[in-house]
Amino acid sequence: MNSPAFWHASTTPPFSVGLTGGIGSGKTTVADMFGELGASLIDTDAIAHQLSAPGGRAIAAIRNSFGTEFITEAGAMDRVRMRAHVFAQPPARKQLEAILHPLIRSETARAAQEAKGAYLIFVVPLLVESGNWQSQTARVLVVDCEEEIQIARVMRRNNLTRAEVEAIMAAQASRQARLAAADDVLENNGDAAALMPRVQQLHSQYLALAAAG
Template structure:
């Protein structure tokens, strides 16, 4: 991808159920632009898009719901059961998500912006253009308990979901900054406020 954003670009990541959304909401409340890979992943395969056409060509029209949108629950079950299907779907979606995020970072006129990228550790080689990595970190036991409670699933399935992602150690190795989210959510206020000031200082240095 060509072009370096003029804004400081901070990639925010963390494992499933780590509390990334609670952190991004606090940055947004401070006026920081947040561009979300999950939003991008929906937009790049919206009805009528080239991305969705490529998904249908690869997997057949049975992946669509009656309204012509991707049947996400059915697709999720399929890629969870078939690693080759998951890789095929990611090969269609991930490059488009990266381009979407890069375009928005290039257009950014704020001092800094956040890119919320859950699978950053799995795809870090493609995001060399970001300036910093912010990790929302929790111990594995906390992550498992929160995922079970959040999604109403059994611990075995929750652990399988966690195991499909990069390890905590891999994410920590990438991080420039770490927010410990193992405590109460209100503790995030001070952590985010401190990082906000740090990033403003870096952006204007």
């Protein structure tokens, strides 16, 4: 099994899975189901939110790099303004990533070292785009759904227009690229309740792989 780069050389890493999927695919729902079954979840998107929340470790650097107009009165990064800015200006996106990614790696490493579950699931929305997670986890699990379903879910959930959702999807890896990277695929075109039997099946598989070392 491949070892995440943040494990000490003297430490045997636990079995780990990289979970990903496009926006609106249902990654969080699936991850929570695995968590209920006993997996340790490390959500890089949640870590990014914490870093850019009031008092977060990234706030000072974001303020210095982008200006106070990108910080809300409460002291958090203005996610709506920043999203519009980085989509309109790709260099700004690289600038934001240069601030957040090292901090995310640091917090991910800390969380992984402290995890107590039977195995680890790293929830990484941009796993395929990042280019290095596939070599750092034993398996890649892709939550997949039809693109029209993705669009409808995100429009409803985030109150965005179709064009806005399509722009976000265009900035992510294609559905085909994610499926090509997958060791396991979990289809989520219907009701969330239909996911549990497949999640339980994968959980049993991952427990067996973890036990095998």
